[in-house]
Amino acid sequence: MSFVEDARWFTAAPPAAQAGVPGHVTLVGAGPGDPELLTLRAVKALRNARLVLYDHLVGKEVLQYVPADADLIYVGKEAAHHTLPQESIIDLMVRLARSGRSLVRLKGGDCFVFGRGGEEAIALAEQGIAFDIVPGITSAQGAGAYAGIPLTHRDHAGTLVFATGHLCGRDEVALDWAALARPRQTVVIYMGLSTLPIISRELQAHGLPADTPAALVEQTTLPGQRCISGTLGGLPELARAHGIRPPALIVIGHVVALQQHIARGLRAQFV
Structure with a gap:
């Protein structure tokens, strides 16, 4: 080549x-x-x-x-x-x-x-x-499958939302926060690592509880993939503590809590 x-x-x-x-x-x-x-x-x-x-x-x-x-x-x-x-x-x-x-x-x-x-x-x-x-498999699908997080689930998430966390203007992320904070849905945010403190703050301000399960998935579907799980309120500190770097996805919703059950039977993807 x-x-x-x-x-x-x-x-x-x-x-x-x-x-x-x-x-x-x-x-x-x-x-x-x-x-x-x-x-x-x-x-x-x-x-x-x-x-x-x-x-x-x-x-x-x-x-x-x-x-x-x-x-x-x-x-x-x-x-x-x-x-x-x-x-x-x-x-x-x-x-x-x-x-x-x-x-x-x-x-x-x-x-x-x-x-x-x-x-x-x-x-x-x-x-x-x-x-x-x-068309290609989008990163959210890869992250969910390889990390063991179902993006939808009958009991936890009947709605799936993709959003981008890019800054729009000075320290502003132009998203419909009220829509993203609705219950019983999964929110996957692309390119949001640098604005994670804003995302966490705004979602809580618009009604999403701080203890909502959330995760960061770094290097999706690659051998170096890491999935760090926690809560919406604690996610910015988790990102800092674990040195999460782009590319990384943010997954927010109660489906994240299912990972602990699914991971027990999930065969390693990288063989």
Whole structure:
């Protein structure tokens, strides 16, 4: 595989032989990390790829399905460090497709669950570029299965909510706190580790008891996965005490308390 260190290299004018023949884009969800959780369709797309734009949370094991002579461009975004801004990633995809190059846009989890896949699909559609979408197992599903936390349960959670904990403005997380604090539901918050004190405080202020079971799942479905369980009120201190680092999910709800029962029979995933 050819790793391209500087994605701007591909913004040059295309070869004349390719001009005027648009390429095709395949948006692929790589799943939560474990390469065995890739879908068959995702593996097929990777094996047929000639050019792949991949994100930060896509592991090397997943990239091994890409042919050795294909081009790989890293366009990952980490907290406070973006290789390319989202607008530039979209512009790069459009330029490449217009030049006649078909490509795979590879994202962690699922493209349409906090993966910016919606923005990219809209941009491609507006530019008249053909594309298809390969869904992936989202991180919340992987975390629940590998940690032994059922995201729904007839007796404890009839509603499942996914939310993002990104800051919006100065020390503000723009979420519907009253809706997230409703009883009998599971709340999974992506990208919320840095704002965990705000999340814990606001949910309690809107009626969710401090002793509500909650957990942090770090490195979901990977060999280094850790699941730290506690309560909503104590979660920020648990995160500090255990040195939890991104990527990590926050799971809140009474289903977390079921982990102690399920874990007794849960076979180790990493064999």
